Amino acid sequence: xxxxxxxxxxVLCLAAGVVAGPxxxxxxxxxFKPLVVTTGSVHNIHVAYGDDDFESEVRLVYGDCVMARHSxxxxxxxxxxxxxxxxxxxxxxxxxxxxxxxxxxxAYSGSALIGRSAPVSVKxxxxxxxxxxxxxxxxxxxxxxxxxxxxxxxxxxxxxxAKRKKIAIIGGGMSGLMTSLLLDSVGxxxxxxxxxxxxxxxxxxxxxxxxxxPEQYQYQEMGxxxxxxxTLYPDTNETLDIQDHKMVxxxxxxxxxxxxxxxxxxxxxxxxxxxxxxxxxxxxxGFRLPDGRIPSASQIRNNRTAYVLPSVPGPDEETVEQxxxxxxxxxxxxxxxxRNISKNIFQAHKDxxxxxxxxxxxxxxxxxxxxxxxxxxxxxxxxxxxxxxxxDTAYFGATTxxxxxxxxxxxxxxxxxxxxxxxxxxxxxxGLKHDDATGxxxxxxxxxPLAKEPAFEExxxxxxxxxFSKVRLWDLPRYSSLLSRAIxxxxxxxxxxxALHYKTRFWEKLSPPIxxxxxxxxxxxxxSVCYPSYEINSTGPGVILASYITGTLARSVGALxxxxxVAMVQRAMVEVHGDSATEQFTxxxxxxxxxxxxxxxxxxxxxxxxxxDLYLPAYYKTELKTIxxxxxxxxxxxxxxxxxxxxxxxxxxxxxxxxxxxxxxxIVETWMGRWISI
Numbered sequence: 001x002x003x004x005x006x007x008x009x010x011v012l013c014l015a016a017g018v019v020a021g022p023x024x025x026x027x028x029x030x031x032f033k034p035l036v037v038t039t040g041s042v043h044n045i046h047v048a049y050g051d052d053d054f055e056s057e058v059r060l061v062y063g064d065c066v067m068a069r070h071s072x073x074x075x076x077x078x079x080x081x082x083x084x085x086x087x088x089x090x091x092x093x094x095x096x097x098x099x100x101x102x103x104x105x106x107a108y109s110g111s112a113l114i115g116r117s118a119p120v121s122v123k124x125x126x127x128x129x130x131x132x133x134x135x136x137x138x139x140x141x142x143x144x145x146x147x148x149x150x151x152x153x154x155x156x157x158x159x160x161x162a163k164r165k166k167i168a169i170i171g172g173g174m175s176g177l178m179t180s181l182l183l184d185s186v187g188x189x190x191x192x193x194x195x196x197x198x199x200x201x202x203x204x205x206x207x208x209x210x211x212x213x214p215e216q217y218q219y220q221e222m223g224x225x226x227x228x229x230x231t232l233y234p235d236t237n238e239t240l241d242i243q244d245h246k247m248v249x250x251x252x253x254x255x256x257x258x259x260x261x262x263x264x265x266x267x268x269x270x271x272x273x274x275x276x277x278x279x280x281x282x283x284x285x286g287f288r289l290p291d292g293r294i295p296s297a298s299q300i301r302n303n304r305t306a307y308v309l310p311s312v313p314g315p316d317e318e319t320v321e322q323x324x325x326x327x328x329x330x331x332x333x334x335x336x337x338x339r340n341i342s343k344n345i346f347q348a349h350k351d352x353x354x355x356x357x358x359x360x361x362x363x364x365x366x367x368x369x370x371x372x373x374x375x376x377x378x379x380x381x382x383x384x385x386x387x388x389x390x391x392d393t394a395y396f397g398a399t400t401x402x403x404x405x406x407x408x409x410x411x412x413x414x415x416x417x418x419x420x421x422x423x424x425x426x427x428x429x430x431g432l433k434h435d436d437a438t439g440x441x442x443x444x445x446x447x448x449p450l451a452k453e454p455a456f457e458e459x460x461x462x463x464x465x466x467x468f469s470k471v472r473l474w475d476l477p478r479y480s481s482l483l484s485r486a487i488x489x490x491x492x493x494x495x496x497x498x499a500l501h502y503k504t505r506f507w508e509k510l511s512p513p514i515x516x517x518x519x520x521x522x523x524x525x526x527x528s529v530c531y532p533s534y535e536i537n538s539t540g541p542g543v544i545l546a547s548y549i550t551g552t553l554a555r556s557v558g559a560l561x562x563x564x565x566v567a568m569v570q571r572a573m574v575e576v577h578g579d580s581a582t583e584q585f586t587x588x589x590x591x592x593x594x595x596x597x598x599x600x601x602x603x604x605x606x607x608x609x610x611x612x613d614l615y616l617p618a619y620y621k622t623e624l625k626t627i628x629x630x631x632x633x634x635x636x637x638x639x640x641x642x643x644x645x646x647x648x649x650x651x652x653x654x655x656x657x658x659x660x661x662x663x664x665x666x667i668v669e670t671w672m673g674r675w676i677s678i
Contacts, residue, residue, distance in 0.1 A: 036121045037095050044661045045077070045091040045105065056109045057081045060091060065104040065119055070111065074100050089162070092659050095122070162658040167191040168443050168457075170429055171465035173202020174640055175629045177415045178251070178647035179463050184418070185670075186655065186663035193419055194443060196428045196466075197599045200416065204640075206407030207590040209501040209543050214406035217535045220499035220543045221408055222592035224640055225530070226273040228398030231342055235335060242398060244345045245641045247648075247671060252404075255414040266414045273401035274533040277517025279510075281529055281576045285309045286522055294576050296512065297519055315376045323372045323380060327365060331357065333390050341394035348391065349635045357388040358613040385608045391636050403533060411640075430454055431475030432462060434624040441625040444475065461622075461657075463650055465630045465643075467492065469601035477624045486615035490632060492602025494554035494595040498547040498569040501588035505542035506580045507531060518548075525549060525557045526572045541586065546573050550603065558593035565591060605632035620649070622657050648672055 037043050045060065058080055061073035077093050093105075101122045107115035167183065169176045172195030183191050193200070205222040212218035227248055230241045252268035259266040282297035284307045289295050300307050314320075332355065341348040352358065362381045365388070366372045377383075404410045431444040431454060441462045444454035464471065468490045476487070507514040518530040527549030532542060547569040549557060557565055566589050573581040594603035607615075612635070619633040629650035631642035648671045655664040 034120075035118055036123065037093070037099075038123050039095055039099055040097045041095055042656075042661045043093045043095060044659070045093050047089060047091070053084070055082060055084050058114070059108045060093075061106050061108070062093075062099065062103050062120070063106065064100070065102070065116065067106065070106075070108050073106065074103060077105065090659055090661075092661060162660055163188050164190060165460040165658060166458075167654070168441070168459040168462040169193045169465065170443065170462060171195065171202065171630070172197075172200035172412075172419075172423065172425075173465055173630070173643065174204065174411065175631070175643040175647045175650070176202075176463070176465035177412060177419065178644050179465065179629060179651050180419055180422070181251075181254070181415070182647060182651040182667055182671075186660070186666055188663075191422060193423045194427050194429060194445075195423065195425050196470075198425050199412070200419065200423070200425075201409060201412030202465075202643075203594070203600060203604070204408045204412055205592060206409035207499060207592075208407070209499065209590060210541065210586060210588040212541075214409070216540070217406070217532075217538070218501065218541050218543055219407050220497075220530075220532070220545045220590070221403075222497045222499065222590060224408060224638075225545075226275065226401050226403045227270075227640070228395045229400040229402050231338075231394070231397055232399045233335060233339065239399075240339060240342045242342045242395065244636070244645070245395075245639070247644050248640050249402075250671070251644060252411070252414075255411070258418065259414055266410075266417070267405075268410045268414050269405040270402040271405045271534060273403040274516025274531075275396075275398070275401045275518065277515055277519075277531070279512045279514045280517045280519025280531065281521050283520050283522045291578065292575070293578055294521055294523075296514075298512075315373065315379050319372070320376055320379060323366055323370050323376055326370050327362065327380075330355075330365060330369070331362075331388050331390070333388075333393060337390070338394040338397060341391055345391060345636060348394075349389075352389050353613065359609065360388055361385050361609050362388055364609065386606065387609050387612060389612070392638075395639070405534065408640075429466070429474065432464075432477055432626065433475070434477040434626075439625065441477075459625075461625045461627065461654060463627045463629060463654065465628075465647075467600060467602060467605070467630060468632055470599070477626070479623045479626070480618065480621075482615065483618040483621075483623055483628075486611075486618050490611060490615065491606050491608045492595075492632075493550055493604050493606040493638070494552070494558065494593075495550045495603030496547070496554040496557050496565075496593040497545060497549075497591070498566060499543050499590045500546045500566075500570060500573060501541060501543050501586045502581070502584040503541055503586055504584055505532075505535075505538065505540075506584045507542075507544070507577060508537055510577065510580070518545075521572060521576065523572045523575065525553055526569060527553070529573075529576065544573065546570070554593065554603075555595060558596055562591055604638035605630075606637065620653065622653060627654055645672075 034043055059070065060077040060079070061070060062075055062077055063073035067073065075096055078091050080088060080091065082088070099122045102119045103122070104119055105117040106113060165188070167188065167190065169179050169191055172193050176193055177200060180191055180193060183189070203223040206219050207222050208214060208216070208219045210218060227245045228242045229245070230239050232239045249270060252270060255266070255268050256262050256264070261267065262269050278298040279296040281294045282300040284295045284300055286309075287295070287307045295307065337348070340351065360369065361384050363377050363383050366380055367374070367377045427445050429443055429445050433442040433444060433456070434440075435442065435458075440458045440460060442456040442458045443462060444456045446454050468487045469492045472487050476484075479487070514531055515536055516531050516533040518528050520528050526547045528547075530545040530548060532544075557568075560568070570581070570585060573585075594600055616635065619628050627650045629646040631637050631639070631646060633650075634642040634646045636642045648667060652664045652667055655661070655667070
């Protein structure tokens with residue numbers, strides 16, 4: 001045997017005579033990288049082979065560099081039978097906390113020492129950023145890479161073909177697209193996106209009305225609209241960035257670098273979004289101005305008494321005050337809590353878990369923990385079954401916002417050149433099937449919906465980014481009870497939007513003018529009204545998001561015919577703006593009711609009490625070669641960040657399954673380095 005040696009910088013130095021290594025009486029020498037590790041971490045040991053005929057059981061151990069026999073080792077790294085075919089390029093080394101400094105990795109074939117590394121520098125784990133145990137929780141919104149690898153039965157060695165695994169990415173939304181980008185970034189290119197619709201982007205839906213193009217600025221967002229950037233806290237005059245959403249801005253920068261810069265036709269450019277504006281319509285409790293129009297938010301704020309309904313008998317004030325104080329003490333939704341959400345959503349989630357906020361809805365806590373009457377519960381909160389997880393309170397408290405120039409559709413549009421050759425559109429997956437004999441996972445579909453047997457293609461892994469609201473209709477393998485239950489029962493929010501097209505941006509010429517922002521009305525079934533933040537005071541047509549409504553009312557308006565729904569919303573615009581809305585309406589519109597969207601069946605994941613803490617652990621285990629990603633598998637929901645974060649987690653999980661620890665570290669450092677360690 002000519003010997004084994006590592007393809008690494010250390011070997012190159014040795015070959016050049018810069019580094020001296022141990023000399024053995026035989027030539028079967030195995031060299032390794034890395035030569036610097038940290039305690040309590042996971043590393044790849046890279047190897048290459050100098051003798052094609054070598055075949056033997058090889059045991060890797062770590063111990064003193066002058067140890068004479070295998071039994072003197074500090075700890076065993078792994079053992080693996082090396083065959084002539086399928087030789088591992090890497091082994092996985094989980095470095096214990098008590099690893100000795102300056103030891104060597106030794107390779108034994110039987111009792112014969114066939115290789116010894118140069119001394120390995122073992123450093124204490126750096127504390128510049130927090131360990132996962134400090135910023136996450138046992139529910140698993142992120143996972144500890146060391147613990148994950150310890151749980152794997154065969155965590156010692158991985159064959160050389162790991163990067164040639166065939167990966168199905170099911171779903172072309174933001175988590176699926178992000179997964180493709182991450183895999184490409186670490187040299188895994190044999191992936192394929194399968195998308196049920198005719199486009200990529202998932203719930204990003206920028207609609208360019210009246211046949212317009214992005215450059216004509218006649219659009220509205222029928223899905224996500226904007227990103228919170230920072231919050232000014234008046235008590236300290238401190239402005240804090242909202243850290244997690246920075247991943248969206250990072251993605252935009254990466255895509256711009258890939259596509260020729262921020263002036264290319266595929267550029268993703270962020271522009272200001274106006275979240276609040278003084279003259280948007282307000283909820284006036286049915287009161288109207290003398291001309292019949294709905295008063296603005298500023299008019300209501302400046303004359304509150306004119307828009308207050310007559311008081312009706314309610315619960316005892318002292319009882320309500322006591323219940324309010326007790327609830328606020330439990331929920332602890334203070335300014336400091338909101339600051340912490342902005343600073344570190346991981347730590348904030350852990351804090352919420354430790355407080356027990358996921359065990360209660362506001363109504364349930366007031367009724368069952370505080371023993372309040374039904375009248376008090378109704379008076380204080382009404383009925384809801386969402387956990388007391390207030391990340392949205394922090395987000396919507398932002399004072400600075402951004403959106404994307406020419407529409408959020410720019411994000412998937414920027415991905416398209418990089419996925420188009422590994423993308424199948426209009427393929428509706430109907431099932432997954434795991435082959436226990438081969439360990440492969442097959443993706444099934446039917447080109448003919450009436451066909452008895454599906455078509456299929458086999459993959460090594462499937463990364464599923466499709467919402468559970470659709471996956472639950474598939475024919476699935478026998479996943480664990482917990483994962484199966486999550487797929488079957490996870491709750492999704494209903495949401496409807498209607499965008500209306502007008503000849504001019506007449507609202508900006510009213511007295512007083514409406515310049516961007518979102519307001520609300522008391523008109524049944526209309527909800528929020530949002531005005532475009534781009535091209536302010538420009539000439540030409542414009543588009544209002546004339547109705548944005550969620551929850552049970554969205555189900556009611558979604559059941560209307562499109563004609564009746566659009567007509568109802570247009571009548572509301574006349575009530576808000578006067579006759580100008582009649583004169584300027586072109587008749588062009590777009591309507592999106594997400595619960596009835598065949599590719600989504602819901603607007604976003606909205607876990608009921610108990611669902612988040614019960615189901616989260618299931619997403620952080622790879623079952624039957626399937627990994628689930630998407631905003632529903634994150635700890636925040638309904639935001640693009642949530643989808644992107646899930647892709648980073650899912651891709652890292654896949655890479656660790658393949659033993660590609662270096663690549664998992666690369667992704668974590670690049671995208672989540674301020675929090676997560678592997």
